[in-house]
Amino acid sequence: MSPGALLAAADLKLAYGKRLVLEGFSIELAEGDRFALTGRSGSGKTSLLLMLAGLIAPTGGSIERKVPAVYVPQAPSLVPELSARQNAALGLRIRGVAPDAADERAREELRALGLDGVEDALPAELSGGMQQRVALARALAVDPPLLLADEPTGALDRATGARVVDLLLSRDATVVVATHDPEVAARFPRRLTVALDDKELVE
């Protein structure tokens, strides 16, 4: 791994049973890198993010990670009994941050994502796009050095999506997003297309 790299994946291969999703893929993520992964539905973007996050093991190859990664799934997974604010504070609470401090951080992140006013709502009272932003607030609140977000603007209108991208690009974190949206991808300095047909990535 080069000095300064946060993550180095070498010669990754991923197969689900006999289905080969990715082969011979290598990437290094340096501090502050901002990547957009694009590619057809089913091309392997989610699988790649899961491997980089350490949530699934590659079939072959190696991944070295110097920092913990936070993965934000495409479908938000909020605790139904907790308010938006409590959900956003959850990552901090789990890490032992005191309730008041966690609450304040959660509020800041919700505000930055345009969710002030719904802090006390339960997930079921929120739209899909709002739930997705609460999940993103929860991830951002812990200031992850490496953030891997799956379709973070997938359920959002253009203006709200642009705001989420602004926020992601304004953070110190190294950020990788998977997106179907060419407009979103174009805003990221580095872009990778996951092409299942070639079973390799084209930068």
Ligand SMILES: Nc1ncnc2c1ncn2[C@@H]1O[C@H](COP(=O)(O)OP(=O)(O)OP(=O)(O)O)[C@@H](O)[C@H]1O
């Ligand atoms: N747990 C699994 N078991 C078997 N096959 C899987 C599994 N997860 C994904 N796949 C297959 O691997 C391929 C890549 O899926 P993946 O979800 O990574 O694609 P994607 O590019 O993120 O798709 P989308 O853009 O639709 O979210 C697909 O063919 C999918 O059917």
